[in-house]
Amino acid sequence: MIYTVKSPALLIIGIIMLVWGGLNKSGTVDGMQSYLQKSAYGDHMKVKEKFDAESRVAIEMATAENKPAPEMKMPGSKFDHAKADQAQLSNIFGAAFVLIGLFTMAWKPKQGNLDYFTSVVPGVAYILLIAFIVRWGLDPIFANWGKAVKEAGILSWDFAKILNLNYVVLGIVIGMLIVNVFKIPAWAANGVRTARFFLKSGVILLGTLYSAAELAQLGGLSVILIGIFVLGSVGVVLFMGKRMKLPNSMTAVLSAGMGVCGVSATVAASPVVQAKAEEIAYTIGTILIFGVGCMFLFPTVGHILNMGPVQFGAWAGTGILNSAQVAGAALAFDPHGIETLKVAEIFNITRVLFLPIIVLWLAAWYVKHEEGAEKVNLAKVVVAKFPVFVLGFIAMFALSSLGTFAPAGHYQGKYFSSSEIKEDKLLKGKETRSLEGELTRLSAAEGTQALSKYLVDKTVVLEGHKVTSNETLKALSDLIANKKLSTRQQGNILKSLGKMEGFDAVAKGSIDKAEKAATHDSKTIKAYRNWIAWLFAFGLIGLGMQITGKALKQAGGAPLIIGSVVGTAKAVGSLIVVLMFVKEFV
Amino acid sequence: MSAPKFERGTSLSIFVSDRREDFTALIFAFIIAFGVMLTT
Numbered sequence: 285m286i287y288t289v290k291s292p293a294l295l296i297i298g299i300i301m302l303v304w305g306g307l308n309k310s311g312t313v314d315g316m317q318s319y320l321q322k323s324a325y326g327d328h329m330k331v332k333e334k335f336d337a338e339s340r341v342a343i344e345m346a347t348a349e350n351k352p353a354p355e356m357k358m359p360g361s362k363f364d365h366a367k368a369d370q371a372q373l374s375n376i377f378g379a380a381f382v383l384i385g386l387f388t389m390a391w392k393p394k395q396g397n398l399d400y401f402t403s404v405v406p407g408v409a410y411i412l413l414i415a416f417i418v419r420w421g422l423d424p425i426f427a428n429w430g431k432a433v434k435e436a437g438i439l440s441w442d443f444a445k446i447l448n449l450n451y452v453v454l455g456i457v458i459g460m461l462i463v464n465v466f467k468i469p470a471w472a473a474n475g476v477r478t479a480r481f482f483l484k485s486g487v488i489l490l491g492t493l494y495s496a497a498e499l500a501q502l503g504g505l506s507v508i509l510i511g512i513f514v515l516g517s518v519g520v521v522l523f524m525g526k527r528m529k530l531p532n533s534m535t536a537v538l539s540a541g542m543g544v545c546g547v548s549a550t551v552a553a554s555p556v557v558q559a560k561a562e563e564i565a566y567t568i569g570t571i572l573i574f575g576v577g578c579m580f581l582f583p584t585v586g587h588i589l590n591m592g593p594v595q596f597g598a599w600a601g602t603g604i605l606n607s608a609q610v611a612g613a614a615l616a617f618d619p620h621g622i623e624t625l626k627v628a629e630i631f632n633i634t635r636v637l638f639l640p641i642i643v644l645w646l647a648a649w650y651v652k653h654e655e656g657a658e659k660v661n662l663a664k665v666v667v668a669k670f671p672v673f674v675l676g677f678i679a680m681f682a683l684s685s686l687g688t689f690a691p692a693g694h695y696q697g698k699y700f701s702s703s704e705i706k707e708d709k710l711l712k713g714k715e716t717r718s719l720e721g722e723l724t725r726l727s728a729a730e731g732t733q734a735l736s737k738y739l740v741d742k743t744v745v746l747e748g749h750k751v752t753s754n755e756t757l758k759a760l761s762d763l764i765a766n767k768k769l770s771t772r773q774q775g776n777i778l779k780s781l782g783k784m785e786g787f788d789a790v791a792k793g794s795i796d797k798a799e800k801a802a803t804h805d806s807k808t809i810k811a812y813r814n815w816i817a818w819l820f821a822f823g824l825i826g827l828g829m830q831i832t833g834k835a836l837k838q839a840g841g842a843p844l845i846i847g848s849v850v851g852t853a854k855a856v857g858s859l860i861v862v863l864m865f866v867k868e869f870v
Numbered sequence: 871m872s873a874p875k876f877e878r879g880t881s882l883s884i885f886v887s888d889r890r891e892d893f894t895a896l897i898f899a900f901i902i903a904f905g906v907m908l909t910t
Contacts, residue, residue, distance in 0.1 A: 285877045404884055474876070477884045481891050481898075488899035672892035676899060689907050808910045815902055830882060 287403035288393040291471040294406040295385030297413050301378030304416075308371040320424040321366055328363035335359065370420060381409045400474075407468075407475015411829075414458060415451075415821045423451040423619070450619040452612050453580065455821055459828020468829060479826020483608050484673040486819030490629050491680025492689050492812045493622060506598070506634040509861060513602050514638045517854050518543035522649060524846045532653045533559040534566065536646045538843055541567045542850050544639050546575065546606030556643055557650040570847035572831055575609040578855060583617040589863070593623035599862045600624075601631020603855040608827050611820055622813045625820075629677075636674050694806035700772040701804055709801035710767040715794035722791045723760050726753075738784045751777055763795070769802045 307313045318325040335358040343353045360368075384405050393399040430444025443449070462468065468476055518539040525535025540553035550567045553559070559567075582604065586596040600613045614628035683689065693699045711719075725731045735753045759774035760781070769775045779799060782792040878886060885891035 287876075400878060400884075474884065477876070477879060477882060480883055481885065481895055484892060484895035485899045485902070488896055489902055492903050672889060673895050676892070676896040679896075680899065680903060683903075689903060808906060811906045811910050812903070815906065 288399050289471040293471050297409045298378045298381030301374040305371045305374030308367045324362040324366050328361035331361040404475040407472040410472040411825050418455045419451045422454050452615040455825040456828035459825045460831050463829045479823045482819045483823030488676035491677040492684045494681045496685035506631045510634045514543045520850050528842050533557045534563040536650050538567045541571045546571045556647045566843045570843045571605050574851045575606045578604045579609045579612045582613045586617050594627050595866050597624045597627025598866045601628040602858040690808045698803050705768045705801050716764050718790040719764050769798045
């Protein structure tokens with residue numbers, strides 16, 4: 285079979301990307317970009333204003349001293365970096381696609397590996413182009429519209445935020461539209477099948493963002509929560525399947541899908557219970573239709589209930605069935621941070637780790653209920669079907685826990701460093717004076733008494749011990765003396781102090797400024813997050829392209845009823861448990 | 871996915887098996903991880 289389809293599409297996509305890269309580099313689309321990247325553009329204008337003022341002073345000084353005007357270069361702003369990133373990505377991929385596009389047009393394909401892997405490229409380019417449009421265009425446009433509609437008073441809420449119209453949801457919706465309305469073009473069909481591979485790569489790479497300390501905090505909780513809901517779901521599906529007189533193999537495969545991790549669990553359990561192809565299809569259809577609903581509904585409920593990243597991650601990782609949909613919901617809830625995704629994936633991975641137990645259970649159940657069933661080698665099935673990418677995630681996590689990728693303190697994406705604070709970020713006279721005023725007030729007998737009462741009432745605890753008023757006053761006087769924070773601990777103590785009733789607003793602002801100055805972005809972690817976001821964006825657009833009307837229709841009937849009842853019970857039950865027991869501690 | 875039938879892989883993957891896909895994803899992810907580590 286020859287896979288390469290002769291089409292100028294790849295060449296055209298490459299040219300479009302190169303043009304976009306060029307337009308960004310030359311500044312031709314700055315007007316459009318200033319709308320799309322409003323926040324970064326605001327930062328750009330501040331940097332420019334400061335630079336213009338400094339330039340004027342430098343020129344005036346040089347003129348007064350009869351010297352030539354100094355040559356000054358404006359420092360790069362977030363806006364400049366964002367445009368440069370877009371130009372770089374567009375140019376790299378654009379050039380590669382143009383070259384491969386020209387090659388495929390000129391080449392007479394012969395059956396073999398070269399034909400097979402070359403034919404994958406147009407589909408990859410197709411999804412990547414959609415990912416560019418969604419991440420750089422549609423996502424910020426909807427975010428701007430949401431804010432504008434709220435600011436104009438047309439709606440009292442930000443519809444883009446509440447309905448999660450970000451690159452994750454928009455990507456999946458566009459994928460679904462393409463496959464159901466326009467169909468996937470023949471030249472892209474082979475490459476679209478890479479979506480799951482990129483999703484798996486994203487999950488493995490996610491391991492770089494965890495530290496052992498974080499997992500230790502969540503581990504016990506995730507095992508208990510997942511254990512209850514996975515085993516409970518499997519048990520309820522087996523019970524209901526029997527009551528509704530579904531075939532044993534159908535019931536067993538549906539229970540694995542509903543209980544563990546969606547499609548992979550279904551596939552892994554199917555040989556154990558000798559499931560037929562249509563039963564696997566029904567189960568996957570049920571998981572997809574229910575999962576798609578959850579993926580859209582969960583983030584909205586999460587925002588309405590004002591859930592934090594840990595709570596939402598725990599809920600999504602427990603309540604949603606499919607690994608990709610867990611990632612989709614977590615990213616939809618928190619598209620620009622990665623905390624929710626990290627927590628959700630820990631719960632998701634914990635759930636996948638239950639797979640061998642479930643497979644053993646189902647095998648025993650099936651053999652008991654199906655007389656004459658052929659004997660199946662359980663160990664062989666587990667070894668053959670256990671998803672290796674889960675082990676990859678754990679290996680990556682082990683390496684990152686050893687500090688291979690970044691120092692231990694960098695894993696939140698931001699880290700504390702007093703020594704890296706720049707001169708111009710130190711506290712100024714007015715700011716230190718406001719802090720001195722508060723130090724004098726709190727050092728007096730009445731102030732110290734109020735401070736001690738506040739620390740006791742609010743149970744301000746740091747690293748396992750209750751913070752004392754002496755520690756607080758020492759942190760404040762150190763900040764005044766050094767004009768910057770010396771340690772993260774002192775920063776945390778002062779942050780609590782800033783929330784004390786009657787604390788001077790200017791002094792609170794000074795603490796916030798000092799905290800911001802000592803907090804730096806980890807370039808490595810930022811780069812990993814960016815890679816993961818792209819891999820997930822790509823994979824989820826491809827996931828959308830797999831949700832056909834046919835697959836959705838297949839979910840009809842008894843499996844859908846059982847699936848919906850169990851899925852809803854699991855979602856609601858895990859929500860209640862998460863709200864009651866999961867606290868925000870990451 | 872209403873894709874045409876493929877002689878290699880499945881309708882969801884270009885790889886001949888899930889195991890092959892997993893191992894390739896593993897290698898790809900490690901290349902990115904160490905690439906980022908060495909370049910930032």
